[in-house]
Amino acid sequence: MALHPINHVWEQGRAYALLGPSGCGKTTLLNIISGLIFPSQGRVLFDGKDVTQLPTEQRNIAQVFQFPVIYDTMTVGENLAFPLKNRRMERAAIKARVAEIADLLDLTNDLSRRARALTVEAKQKVSLGRGLVRADVAAMLFDEPLTVIDPALKWHLRSKLKAVHRALDLLMIYVTHDQVEALTFADEVVVMKDGRVLQVASPAQLFERPEHTFVGYFIGSPGMNLIAAKVSDHVAHVSGHDIELGARYPKIKNGDAVIGFRPDFASLAPEGGIPVQVRRIEDLGRRRLARVALGPHEIFANVPEGVSIGGGTAGLSIQQDRLFVYVDDELVLGDRR
Amino acid sequence: MSISLENVTVVTMGESIVTDVSLTVERGSINVLLGPTLAGKTTLMRLMAGLDRPTGGRILVDGKDATGVPVRERSVAMVYQQFMNYPSLTVYENIASPLRVARLKGDEIDRRVRRAAGVLGLEPLLGRLPHQLSGGQQQRTAIARAIVKNADLVLFDEPLANLDYKLREELREELPSILREAGSILVYATTEPLEALLLGGLTATLSQGRLVQFGPTPRVYHAPSSIDSARVFSDPPLNEITVIKQDGSLRLGQDLVVPAVGVTAAISDGVYRVGFRGDLARIGMAWPASISLSGRVALAEISGSETFVHVETGLGTFVCVERGVSMRQPGQPVVLHVDADRAFVFDDTGSPVVIAPSA
Numbered sequence A: 001m002a003l004h005p006i007n008h009v010w011e012q013g014r015a016y017a018l019l020g021p022s023g024c025g026k027t028t029l030l031n032i033i034s035g036l037i038f039p040s041q042g043r044v045l046f047d048g049k050d051v052t053q054l055p056t057e058q059r060n061i062a063q064v065f066q067f068p069v070i071y072d073t074m075t076v077g078e079n080l081a082f083p084l085k086n087r088r089m090e091r092a093a094i095k096a097r098v099a100e101i102a103d104l105l106d107l108t109n110d111l112s113r114r115a116r117a118l119t120v121e122a123k124q125k126v127s128l129g130r131g132l133v134r135a136d137v138a139a140m141l142f143d144e145p146l147t148v149i150d151p152a153l154k155w156h157l158r159s160k161l162k163a164v165h166r167a168l169d170l171l172m173i174y175v176t177h178d179q180v181e182a183l184t185f186a187d188e189v190v191v192m193k194d195g196r197v198l199q200v201a202s203p204a205q206l207f208e209r210p211e212h213t214f215v216g217y218f219i220g221s222p223g224m225n226l227i228a229a230k231v232s233d234h235v236a237h238v239s240g241h242d243i244e245l246g247a248r249y250p251k252i253k254n255g256d257a258v259i260g261f262r263p264d265f266a267s268l269a270p271e272g273g274i275p276v277q278v279r280r281i282e283d284l285g286r287r288r289l290a291r292v293a294l295g296p297h298e299i300f301a302n303v304p305e306g307v308s309i310g311g312g313t314a315g316l317s318i319q320q321d322r323l324f325v326y327v328d329d330e331l332v333l334g335d336r337r
Numbered sequence B: 001m002s003i004s005l006e007n008v009t010v011v012t013m014g015e016s017i018v019t020d021v022s023l024t025v026e027r028g029s030i031n032v033l034l035g036p037t038l039a040g041k042t043t044l045m046r047l048m049a050g051l052d053r054p055t056g057g058r059i060l061v062d063g064k065d066a067t068g069v070p071v072r073e074r075s076v077a078m079v080y081q082q083f084m085n086y087p088s089l090t091v092y093e094n095i096a097s098p099l100r101v102a103r104l105k106g107d108e109i110d111r112r113v114r115r116a117a118g119v120l121g122l123e124p125l126l127g128r129l130p131h132q133l134s135g136g137q138q139q140r141t142a143i144a145r146a147i148v149k150n151a152d153l154v155l156f157d158e159p160l161a162n163l164d165y166k167l168r169e170e171l172r173e174e175l176p177s178i179l180r181e182a183g184s185i186l187v188y189a190t191t192e193p194l195e196a197l198l199l200g201g202l203t204a205t206l207s208q209g210r211l212v213q214f215g216p217t218p219r220v221y222h223a224p225s226s227i228d229s230a231r232v233f234s235d236p237p238l239n240e241i242t243v244i245k246q247d248g249s250l251r252l253g254q255d256l257v258v259p260a261v262g263v264t265a266a267i268s269d270g271v272y273r274v275g276f277r278g279d280l281a282r283i284g285m286a287w288p289a290s291i292s293l294s295g296r297v298a299l300a301e302i303s304g305s306e307t308f309v310h311v312e313t314g315l316g317t318f319v320c321v322e323r324g325v326s327m328r329q330p331g332q333p334v335v336l337h338v339d340a341d342r343a344f345v346f347d348d349t350g351s352p353v354v355i356a357p358s359a
Helices: A026-034 A076-086 A091-104 A120-132 A151-168 A179-185 A203-208 A213-218 B041-049 B091-101 B106-119 B135-148 B165-182 B193-199 B217-222 B227-232
Strands: A015-019 A061-064 A139-143 A171-176 A188-193 A196-201 A225-238 A241-249 A256-261 A266-269 A274-283 A288-294 A297-303 A313-318 A324-327 A330-332 B002-012 B015-026 B030-034 B056-061 B076-079 B153-157 B185-190 B202-207 B210-216 B239-246 B249-252 B256-259 B270-276 B281-283 B290-302 B306-313 B316-323 B333-339 B344-346
Touching (some): A026 A171, A061 A120, A213 A256, A274 B193, A288 A313, B002 B041, B015 B056, B091 B106, B091 B135, B256 B290, B281 B306
Parallel strands (some): A266 A297, B030 B202, B153 B185
Antiparallel strands (some): B002 B015
16 A cells, blocks of 8 residues: 555645655555545545545646746746636737746746756756746745755755745645755655555654654664663663663553653763763764763763863763653553652 | 876856865875865866866876876776666676776675775675665665775765765765875765765865865865855855954944954954854853844744744844754844854955964
8 A cells, every 4th residue: 555544734825745765655645645546445535635546637626847947948937827827818928927927936037048958956946846836826836946956055045935924825745855955945744654654743753752762763864873671660671771761651552662862961970870882983073972882782872062072972962851762663652640 | 196287277158167276185184175065076086087178287196297198097086976786797797897997806895895985884685686775875876886995096975965865964074094094196076065064084175166275174264365265165154244353343334333352352443344153142241352243033944953043134134153952033123143263264365464463
C-alpha cells in the first residue's frame, strides 16, 4: 500500500510541507491533491465540493516542479502572460497582472529577456510566476522546487516564497525530503514514513516535542539521540548508569522503553554528569559537536563555547525537561509532579 | 605522490572557465573544492584526471610534466553526482570490476571487495543488483568501487547532491574516516560549506574560475584571505556593510555614526567592507564590543537546531542565526548587535585588514 488512509483539512492561506524520505508517500499524496493520481479509496474535497474524479486542469491548481517548466524561446513576460492568454483574458488586464507578479518576484527588469538566458534560479521564479499569475488558483503545489538551486540562492528563493505566501493568501503545499526546506517554509509540517502520517505539527513542535522516534531522528541535524533503556518510575537505566527523567513513568511494561533527547539539549563538560567516552569533536563553524559513547550507545552532544574537552572521558548533562520517553516508537507522557 | 596545477587556464568558446589556477594536492590528503555552480570545480577535476587539456599552464605529476597525458595512463577513480553502477552486475561485481580489469587474482579481489564493502556498510547487500538498492546504497557502492583499487587519485564530484537530506547527513558523517583509509589523493567538490567543514582536510575556495584561498579547512573558514573566500564559505550568505572610518567613528550608510570599537578601533581612516556571518549577529544582548543596528524582523525561519532571523535595517537585510527555536514575529522591532571583535574587515580591494595581535 503506497498510502494509508489520511484525513486532513488543508486551509486557505496556510503553508504546509509534506516531509519524509524517498518512498514515504509524500509525492503520491501531492499527486492525489493535484489530480495526477486518483485514490483507490476516499475522497478529495475542495471547499466541500467533491473533486476526487476531476482532472488537474479542472482543479485550479498551480504546480512548481523540481526543474523549471517554461518556454525557453519566449521572453519572461510572454511566459508569465501565457496562462492568461490561454484563458482569453483582455490585453490590458494581462499586462497589469503580469506586472504585479513580476514585481512580487523581482522579475520586472527581466520581462523582455528570453527565458533561455536566465539562471536556473530565475527560471524557477518564472515557473512560480506562471502558476501565480492566474487569479483563480485554489492551491499552489511545490514538488522539491529548490533541488537544483545553489545553496546561496536558496536563501533568496526561500524568502521570496514566504513573501509570495504572505502577499497572496494562498494555500501552499510543499513536498520535500529536506527538513530545512520543510521547516523554514511551512506553518505546519506533515511528517510521513511508509505511507503513514506520523505527526502533523508546527516546526517548533516537531523540534521540541517529537511524538514519534522517527520524527525525532528525521528532524534535526544530527537527529535525536535515541537509546534503549529500562525505565523504572523516574529513572532510566542505560549501560549501568542511572539517568534521572524528571517525571514518573510507572506504567511501562517491563520498563522497556527508548529515551530520546536532542544533541542541542545535551552538553559536554570535562567532568560531572554521566561519564562518557569522547570519540570525536567536530568544528562545524558556528557550533562544536561531540560524538561520545555510553557503553554501546553512540550519542551526539553540544560542546558549549569556551569549554575545552580532551580525549578520554568527559561528563554528559541532559536537560531534563527536554528528555522524552518512547514506547513502541510513540511518545509516552510522564507525570511531572 | 602529488599533482600540481601550474598557472592553469581553460578557455572554452571564448569564455574563461578557469583562470590562472595554481594548486598542489598530495597523497593522503582530503582536498575540498568549495564553490557555487560554475566556479570551475568540475573543470579542475577533469584537468587533474587528464580528461581535458588546459588552454594554458601545466599539470605536473610528482613534479614531472603530465599535461595532456590521457586518463587511461593515470590511475584515477571518480564518483559522480548521478549514481553510476553497472545495472546488470551485483554490488559485489560492481565493486570488483576495476580489480577484474586490472587482472588481480581471485582471492585478492575477494579480500579487497569485502574490505571496501565493510567500510561502507554494504556486506549484507553484496548479492543485490543496483535497482534493488536505495539511492544511498547505490552511491555507497559507487564510492566502494572508487576506493577499492587504491587509485592514485580519487575524485568526488558532488557525490551527495542527489541523496535525500538525511542520507546525505549520515554519509557526510562517515565519509571522513572512510576517505582517510583510502590513502589516495582525494579531491572532493561541493557547493556546501557545512560539507567542507565536516570533511576537514584542506579546502580551496573557488569563485568564477579563480582559486581564492587554499589551506586547512578550519583556517580558511575562520581566517578568510579575501572577501570572496568568506562569501564562498558562508551559509547563510555573508552579511556585509560598507563603513567609513573617520576620527574614531564609523559612518554607516547616510546618517548613522557609531563608535569604532573592536577590530574597527585600530584601522586607519578610510572606506571598508565589514563582513559578519549570521552567528556574529544577535538580537537583544550586546557583545563586549558591538556595532548595533535597529531594524525589524522580516522573516524568522525555524530549521530545527537553529532559527534564521532576517532583520531589515536601513543598511539592508541581514540574517542572524539564533540557537534553537526562536519565535520572532515579522514586523517586530529589534536591535541587531554585530560582534565587532570577531567581524571581518576588508579594504576596497577585498583584502582583509590585518590587525596586529594584541600582545
